Amino acid sequence: MSSVEALHDQYSQELKGFGASLPDDLLQGLQGLSEIYDQSQLEQWVKIGVNLAHHSLRSWEATSEFFRVSPEMAKKLTFSELKQWSEIGTYLATDASLMSVAFIKGSPSALDSLNFADLDIWAKQGQRLCRGNWKSIALAALYFQQSASLLNVLSLELVDRLVEIIDQLTERSYELANSVLESSYDIFSNLAEEDREPFLLFAKSVTRASWADTRLYFERGPKLIENISPNERTIFLDLASKVTMDVGRQGFPLFVDAAQSLEEIPLEDQKALLLFATNIAPNSAIAAMEYLKSTPFVRSRLTTEQMERWSEVGVELLRMGNAEGAEAYFRLESSRAEEMLAALSARVELPSVSSMLRMYAKALSGEQVAVLSSEDLVDRNIGWISEAAPTTEGTTIYLPPFVNTFEEQGSNFQVYKVFTTHQTGRLEFGSFNYAFNLDGQHTESSAELRESDQLQNKLSSDAENTDEDSHAQTVSTEIQRYFNLFDDRLLISGIFTIVEDTRVGSYVDREYGGIRKWLQRLQNWEVDRRPEVRAMGLRQAFVENLLRASLGRPDTIRWPQDRYTTMQKGIRALQMVNLEHATVQDSAEVASALYDIAVLIPNVPLESADVEWEPPDEEMIQIAPDMPGGGEGGEAPMPASGDELDFENPEQPEFRGEFKPELVQLMMKLKDQQQGQTDGTASPLTKEQLMELLQNSVEITINEWAEGDLASSLGMFLDNLEKDAGTPAGEPKEQSGESGDERGGGDGGDDEELPVEIDWFYYDEWDFRASDYRPRWCRVGERLGDEGELDYYQDILQKHHGLVMETRRQFELMRPESFRKIKRLEDGHEIDLDEAIQFYVDKKAGVGPLARIYTRRNKIERDVAVAFLLDMSASTDEEIEKQRQKYQEEEEDFQDDPSKYFQWLAQRRARQAIEPPKRIIDLEKESTVLVVEALEAIGDSYGIYGFSGYGRDNVEFHVIKDLEEDFNDRVRKRIDKIDPVRSTRMGPAIRHTIQKLDDHDAKVKILIMVSDGRPQDHGYGRDRTEKEYAVHDTKQALNEAKRKGITPFLITVDKEGHDYLKQMCDDIGYEVVDNIESLPRRLPTLYRHLAAE
């Protein structure tokens, strides 16, 4: 019997008592160790295992693992080390056998990365996670399981950090701790080695600041930093940790934003940005992250140097200790930031110049043109343009949303100007006025001839085909009829565009010498970007060459030497439209002639070595305009039409933009039709006609069009077009009436109840911390107030009959307000010296009929406009009694006399039974009625508005009566419907009212705001409880009013109002109406004082 068997036999029995599998495990271990250990060592080893099994309740499981793993461990450890190892296992088993099992099991692979000496540290890390409950035990076990592999990717020290994080998470959620631990290996093995430590460091900060974000960070972090330059990741993560330590839970979202922004920055540029951010981080960590967040946007506008200057301003704010200001600055939520950006940026944005350009275009063309962003046109989906290029449809000039072509702002503005001038030129010089077969200034029209030829040909071919109805062609517009003359629509359209643009360009050049320089600069800019002609088919090269000549650069023409006469003929013809007084009719004729030339040129590539593509000679550049005559000949014949390339019209130069004469004429016609301006002869366009025009037109770009079914996309296009022109074409009226009757299945748009029409306005908001405006921060939605019952108004009038009469009288008294001197009166206040002398002289001469020597100051019409702004916030719903209670309770505590209290209570109930409790809003309404009555008596113009809303995007502005509006029943009804809605964001409401008053013409302007408390709204301040921000913004808005020459006045029924009112109203009038019920009486009186000042 071998010693192995002996030992096995000796202990199996004892071991079996712990667990049935133990003897087998023992045997397995013994067999593995017998080669390595001597007898006594083996015996000691078995005893260790047995002792372990005895150690605690389930420690036998550890024994089992110990037996099984030992042979492997023995290969790595000395016997005494093995003993130490088992001791570790034992003390872990004291805490939890499961943990011990996991430790023992994980040990061999852990030793791959650890010294034996570290094994203890490692064990302690696991032990730290174990807190005695089963969740913690499972976690600790998981730790030993995972860390074997983790140790391959993280040093023991870093694992220690990880454990710290996990340990912290356990205080919140074991589930989270588990999942973080489980994902760790994947994450860290995928991270670059040098990123692991900073990643962990930041993780630690995140966990400390907002534990719940840890999971997010582990999930998204690696991806987020993936696109950050490997060299800079550490810097970034370090920065993020620092920031998070500084700002707490905000840190992680800032990190995410910043990382996403950095992704958009080329790797090589990230360093400088991160360096800058790191530099400012000590002053404001938030500013640093906001800076990173804004960089892609800022960089899209500014060059590197400009950006430095832009950042410098933010740094200056930091230096002055205005961290909040700097943060807002870098967040781009400050006017200063935007102004700097706009001032530094070379890019010119359309909104900043559009109204000016509109006037410019109007001046040039003498027409009521609008200027809009071409994005609008794209959105309208009438297939006009697929990208943002300048164009016009006859009444509106569409321009790209911004221009970024050159490096200085001034130049880019000039680009806009050239765009506008060219588009305006199409209107001014009549590009859309083509009339069929009208002669030009320099050419005679051949259109009619061509048409009859065409018909002739058709007839003869029809005779052969015996096809009946093929010549029933319908035409909708003059230009369509012209285009119909040509078989190749694409070609004629391309040529006509070039010719007509040449003509318009020529006019612009002649008429507007001042922009000639810029026109040329853009022409050259375009020419430099033209594609290589040599690679084109010959016909396409011909057209491309025409375009180059048209851009004033015939020197860039390239054309086969031996066929130069053809090109020459083309250029000559084109020159015709450069002649003074050329009209669109000339363009059409020249285009026809060019078409005739081009159509004979096969579109084959001609790049063989024996053909020389020559630049033109001097003569060609200076060529005189002439229409092509018959057969000049003498040049090499055109190559045989072989493998023709697809013909494409040359790409339009950007400054000329899209030219769509066919659609424009169509739109004009549709519009005329809508306005009933069709002259008797022309019948309205039918759907068929339109479809035909659109099908043939090459001016439409509908992207999906080619594959999709033509009919339906055409139909859609037509719908959009008609919507744009304002009317459906040729649609009988009854039909729409019919469908209107069947309710329910409709498309929603024509529902009975009209949706409330809301006009949106944007206003800045004052951020007192940053001492700067947040640009376009609030969105105010103006809408008409709902209408209620007329009775309400009448009721109030009756109820307050006496008061109404009284206020009316008082108001009538104040009518004369500003005076004017009236002269030559027989009686008056003052003597007019001039007149007196005259009288004296006349008297002396014996004439002087009457002593009209007095003057008097006389009243003239008042010129006062007032806007009332009513708080419609939810709090105005509060019953007045409750309010009163709030104030009175402290004073009247009924001296602990319950009977008095009950008496009071009963009284109150009785009162309420007679009259429903009044709310603040009711009093606001009643006051409104009184004020209206009074104002009607005095004749001042007035507006009544209510405001409420929720959040900065949705400030509701209800128009009860607009300043310009007359007082009528609808207004009366609206007063009934003044109802409490939501919060009180005063600033934007005031600003909108200011706008209204500002647009109104009056000498004296007054803004009276009636509210029930302090301004407050979602996001109107740093957090829910902060009041400062809202108060400051409101104050600023009131100051803006003063600056505009408006007298603001605040009335509040909030007794607690004194403190913030004092702050808000520095030198602005306000009043706290103590007795709320006196508001209806008080308001008119107040107004009287205000307006009489």
Add this chain to the structure above:
Amino acid sequence: MTTIEQSQGFKQLAVEDFRISEEPFYLPISDEVELFESAYEQKIPVLLKGPTGVGKTRFIEYMSWKLHKNLQDSESGVPLITVACHEDLTASDLVGRYLLEGEETRWVDGPITRATKVGAICYLDEVVEARKDTTVLIHPLTDYRRLLPVEKRGELLEAADGFILVMSYNPGYQSALKDLKHSTRQRFIAIEFGYPDRDQETEIISKESGVDLSIASELAKLAEKVRNLKEHGLGEGVSTRLLVYAGKLIHQGISPRRACEVAVVWALTDDLEVQRSIEEVVTSIFEE
């Protein structure tokens, strides 16, 4: 303003001996010369209507000269007496008044009285500015009676042969309050003065300012464009007068862009945006 100053002011204007001896440059825009001559012949009062600076005053000077020339009578001829009307203009200011001289009083004819006596063209500039009770004064003078009542002296003055009353009136910027009474209005035939067309304006500018035709035509073009912006707070389009100013500055060597800036852009409006767009029109037309 005192009476004495007033009368001094009028003295300078109301010299019935004043003749226009040299032919003023006036470019007829349409048939106004003919119309005026006929009206003069038939003794019909004339109202000149039109925006500021389109040559109403120049026209009347020209007509005065021309009618004078027609008469071939260098002695009496057709003098021109102009009265600038204003709010405080009284009947005495027009008709005449007594002045103190030592202890004596002396009657001094007002401009309208002088014109009536010598048969002059009496030109009431900006007549709507005058008070209504003053304008009524001219009623008997402007119908078939052709009489001027001189109230203070208890006289009725019959107008001499060559007398004609002409008023100017700018309908553009008058408020509704200051309109002419119908009874006043209907005593006149109205000759409307519009802006000259581009070629005419070119000629006027060039002649008046001395700039060559090409610059003059650019200025005229500018005027045409700016007039398209009339409703943008420009009470009125740019006047020929301003263009002549611009031309004169250019003639003196100021660059066209700068000349237009001071003579046109800033003179027209204070609205920055409108200014800017007019400036852009200027820079489109004139090279640097």
